[in-house]
Amino acid sequence: MFNLFKYSSPASFYPLAGRLAVGFGIASVILLVIGLYMSFFVAPTDYKQGEGYRIMFIHVPAAWMSMWIYVVMACFAAAGMIWNTRLSSMMASSLAPTGAMFTFVALWTGALWGKPMWGAWWVWDARLTSELILLFLYVGFMALESAIDDPRRAARASGLLALVGVINVPIIYYSVQWWNTLHQGSSIKVVDGGIEASMSEIMLWTLLVMTFACWFYAVAVSLSRVRSTILERESDAVWVKALLKERKA
């Protein structure tokens, strides 16, 4: 049987992460090419926003990823606290920069979209404000972690911040329902177990392809980042020394 705990040891996870990173990286590039082609040439013009709505195909996946990566990061942080596994906290810290990047992309493309459509780069509405707080949480997580020298204490402190910050994710997601926001509501809703989308089918498919491209990119990049972290933190381990000797030879 596949033993998950075998891969919770950095030594056995290191080569697996390398193989997975390559696989997800290639899949991400392929999906990105298809997704961008669909975004620009296949998806139809919108009846109200014209061509400008196409920024949605990067804005929405980036926003989804910013929230999803935060949840995954918090789960790794929690796992690291509960089982005291070194790899979990390394995974959490490898996800943070990618999550922060997607949050920034979501805010930036949102500003570019907001200016022509709403007439403002930025408004202090609940959706935008809570997404900005998410960016601060990511930055705070990274700053706190790098401010403490001992990796185990750093992981505990930053992990606590990651867990407390999870409360912000449902606030972002439901902000458009709870408050009267300038930001429009969700176009894709889960209704009675099915998915209902207030956009044409081809637009939805384009959005899904772009989402998976971003998702796979996030997996590939965080896995290759965690490989560097493993080598750095385990530099005294026998297997790392053996690996280095092998590389040099």
Add this chain to the structure above:
Amino acid sequence: MKSRHKRMVFIAVGLAALAGAVGLIMNALNSNINHFFSPTEVQADAAPKDRSFRLGGLVEVGSIKREDDGLTVHFRVTDNAEVVPVIYTGILPDLFREGEGVVAQGNITSDGVFMADEVLAKHDETYMPPEVADALAKAELAKAEAKAAETTGAANIQTPVKIQEGI
């Protein structure tokens, strides 16, 4: 004080501070985030006279007039009950259209004209190709005509109208 007690106090204070911060943020969001006054409230003198506020509603159909400088726009905001005239100088958002939602920030003058500093358009979460929008509008029209024919009783035979619901 034992170190365990110290830790507990520390955690309790931390949680209380966090709860306070979240409460304050929620409160600030509730009272500030795009809360706007409707034309009815403005006409009933519920809106502040001495400071700027937001006016929200629909752009009245047929009310948009541009001055010769090409930048100053006169229009009326309605909530289908009352109407407030608005003057704005500047670039309007793409989605500023007659019959669509709008939120304007500005002051009201003593003669009841709203001088806007900023005009924001609000749009919904629906996206579709223009052909589908046309088809939906036609179906809507056919439905309305069928209903009108029914109510007037001009014809008792129901005209079969195919209506495309959703996409």
